[in-house]
Amino acid sequence: MQKSAQLKIVNRFGVTRFLPLNKPVFTIGRKAENDLQLLSDTVSRQHAEIIYQDDTYYLVDVGSKRGTYVNDQRIQRIGLQHQDRLRIGGDDEQQIIFLDESVERASAIFDSSPSLTLSPSTRDRARVTSANEELQKLSRFVEVNQAFKFSLTPDDVLCLIVDAAIEITGAERGFLMLRNEHGDLEFKVARDRYRNWLVGNEFSMSRSVVEDAFKQDVSVILNDRDEAASYFSRDSIRGLDLRSIACIPLRRFQMTDNMDATMVLKRDVLGVLYVDSHVAGGTLTQTSLKLLESLAFEATKSLESVRLMHEEQEKKQLEQELNMARQVQVALSPVVTKEFPHFELATHSIPSRYVGGDFYDFVSLKDDRAVFSLGDVSGKGMAAALLAAMAQGALQAQFTSNLPLSDVITSLNKVLVQRSASNRFLTLFCAVLDREGHFTYINAGHNLPILARTNGATESLTTKSVLLGAFDFVEYKPRQTRLASGDVVVMYTDGVTEAVNAQHEMFGEERLEQLIKDNVHLSAEHLKQHILDEVLAFTAGLPQGDDITLIVLKMK
């Protein structure tokens, strides 16, 4: 029989799991088929193996790019010793330690597994100590977390709680379930006492115990088969042959305002903590029950504080990012000071509080041709602003090298497809205007610019082309129209038409079109200002949801 050994894996938040080395060849790598999957880029798809041979576990590098290390020495093949530290490639997300259980057992000072024959009192005392340690550990984590703004995730906290609960009670398995938005319980953590995650049918448990604890807000403790008889007859638990179960509601207390302005303490149940075991009787003493309840209390507190902290942190990070994005955006917007012989141009851009990826650009080419582009990258924040910057740069470079519009857009699309692993797209309206008033444009999924003629006619400028960054097989084909003296083209982003008023109505294309039609006689600058004023009046002081970018072009 194979000597028993395991890998202890501690992630950077201190959450530990154990993986038993229970097969002759145990594989490690980035691919999902590996027994241990590590997601770091520095880990090869098939990186290393742990092979059991002649009573020894050998760690073997199977041709990795970035190497395999034991105690910081790069190795090709090495026999593993108890407590050896493994490093796979450059992965520093977790610490991996090899544990030889024959050595481990001999040197164990305290082992909480029920197989240990401690007298009940010793066992209880040991558990109390260890439970106190766990409680301390838990609160320490939260403290550390607050102090250093570590990103300890709520999931990590949940894991710690379940591991502590199992340790306190000496149970075999532990579950933590939380209420979802529909009010139903959802599994969050399911672990055994070796800190392995449970899978598949290992999830079967006493539903009626859980329901009672959750719905009636009571702790349910069943210590042997007789006590549990009523429950056992209610669900399929007989098949499980469970002897002891504890299920504790996770209660949250909140001070809330009453109707008559008095404060009341409201309590609700966020979820349940559940442990069970095949071992009958005595497992769940009064002491461990008390500890379990205070653990549940601590758990709820930790959860709440971690949740609040996360929200706070995310908000801060987002704000920082948005500030930077706003700077990028402002820096990239062209300042148009030049006078043009054949047209007037007025532009405006108001980044929203949540800076999106709007951009506009104006490039003046040889022979009095002018390029207008107006785009909107999906998503918000820094990444969107940078992609907008990239697109803007690519457009400028290609136009100045005199490529035709369709080639420029088609190749920009290909570049974006290659880079859009991150789910980002660009809607773009791009047009070239020459001295004779020929206006050649491509509209790749962007809001339809409005062309208003002096005779009162209007047109929406579309080429029905799909947005950029989605499909690499698309050819972008332009259309052309002729602009006459006094004609106006208004290009805009959805911040204009999707501006919302207090009645949740949108400003909309029709309103915009009518507004332009009625004011086609105004200068570019005045028309731009008039549209902005109308949009602001429409939303009447409500916060601006999206960037508002507006370009008004008027033929002289």
Add this chain to the structure above:
Amino acid sequence: MEIHIRTSGHVTILDLNGNLIIGKSEESLRAAVTQLIAEERRLLLLNLAEVPTIDSSGLGAMIKSFTSVQAVDGKLKVVKPSRMARQLLSITGLLSVLETFEDESAALSSF
């Protein structure tokens, strides 16, 4: 958002229920499609009848789903988009790529 999956002949229908917007709902659509492709189900119909709002991330999830189904020689089509969703698909030019239907049986017989 909830996704219910049913089949009709060779076609797998995903009934989406709720807004398809940034966060969980876009992720669950991508996850569901990835899972279906892994199960070698390659003819997919997205039923948007119960999806009031789609934002740019939701749109992104639809595009990614479309391209990943296409990459395995499958097809992804859309049925019953809301008025707003249809407008979005139209403005972004996606109607030219994503086949869209008003009627489920018509959609099913088009595969």
